[in-house]
Amino acid sequence: MKVQCLKGFRDYLPGEMLQKERMLSSVREVFEQHGYPPLMTPALEYAEVLTGKYGDEGEMLLYRFRDNGDRDVALRYDLTVPLARVLAEHGDIGMPFRRYQIAPVWRAEKPARGRFREFMQCDVDLIGVDSAAADAEMLVIGAAVMQRFGIESYRLRINHRGILTALCRLVGLEGATEADFLRILDKLDKIGEEKFRAEVAKIPGLDESGLDKVLEVVLCDQKDPAGVLDHIRSILGDDDLANEALDRMHSILEIVDAAGIASSCQIDPSIARGLSYYTGLVYETFLDELPQVGSVMSGGRYDDLVGMFSGKDLPAIGISLGIDRLFYALGELELLSGEKQPAQMLVVLFSDDLAPASFAAASRFRSAGIETLVYPKAAKVKKQLQFAQKSDIPYVAVIGVEESRAGTVQFRDMEAGLQEELSIEAVIEKVLAGHRSP
């Protein structure tokens, strides 16, 4: 037997997982602050629920098999299609519907750096409303997450599908080839103008005479968002779709400005997003200090997707956090807690006879809100202190024969190297006063 984790899958060891869970708790808090409750759905869906939703390529990447009852099933590929299923299956769900979901999804892709076959997705969506307020709310939530993490310099780059479609019309493209053009456009700042022109020229039916105008829109170096909108309107003003998009973005800008996050937002007509199902606003988030990490938070409006099972018209907008990228970035920026383990206090187990005394003390520490570990067997005090030191446990309580008799503990502050004999109440008071506020 080969003892090995499956290719493309991985274990998250406790040291890493503790910090990741801390991060996710912050995310959940922000979502709930904005009034979004969690949703949980099964890992497995009937295969027919998922097939045909992700294009030919997505089809190949589904983990699909027969279950023990010979049902044709598949592991979920994302969280959006299951959401659509939930909305269709539970007819009494009121609109607007909001939820967040943080859960693993599975794709049978070839693994690469930072890319696994099982990975976490973290989505917030607002269903049933098509308004500038709903659009802006997603940006507000995204900004709140960044703020909660302590990330100050980032760019929320926003665009609108209507502008992209208008750009495609400028070069005579419509329909299928639109996606090819936009994919190359999305890479513009990576590949440069020259390569962009070369790549784009390969698309059949491209009208190159419109390219200059496209680049004029996309390479706008205006800083002020309103200025960018005016600039775009001066070029695309004849296109109804573009005008509609510009009006919507104008309204959104007013709201994000009032919400105090306008300085992090930036209109960027080159943001295209990979997936084709977006119908309105789209956005991606980049960290100024770590541009190589790529987009850490992205999403957009997708009005035609969620209603597919119910046949109802269900406009939707969402934002998705790149949990793994964010986790990496927070590590690089030294914004993670850095804890190796959760205990604040180690109670030494002096001897088997004194185990009850140690457990009694530990219970009292825990009731007071101090995360407490009892050493699991009688061992030399030296060894137990070594353990505390290695594990980064800041406080140690020793209860020996004399302390047990007197109802006290030897309280040791590992970092300061100081020790004193105190009552349990006094220890609790000291620890609570001394360490991190929640």
Add this chain to the structure above:
RNA sequence: GUGGGUGUAGCUCAGUUGGUUAGAGCGCCAGUUUGUGGUAUUGGAGGUCGAGGGUUCGAGCCCCUCCUCCCACCCCA
């Protein structure tokens, strides 16, 4: 999916044109006379050298196949 690399102890790596029982540092465990951590010191455990096959008197080293991980492209989260 395509191309290129890689694989020796838990980790980072040595290992001489193929030649006896495969090494180091760090880490781990246990001591240094029994109620107190980081330093020091002594000792110890731990490797069918990624797996399988081949060449050879002899393979960690050469050849083949597979697997793993890494890098680029593709695609994306």
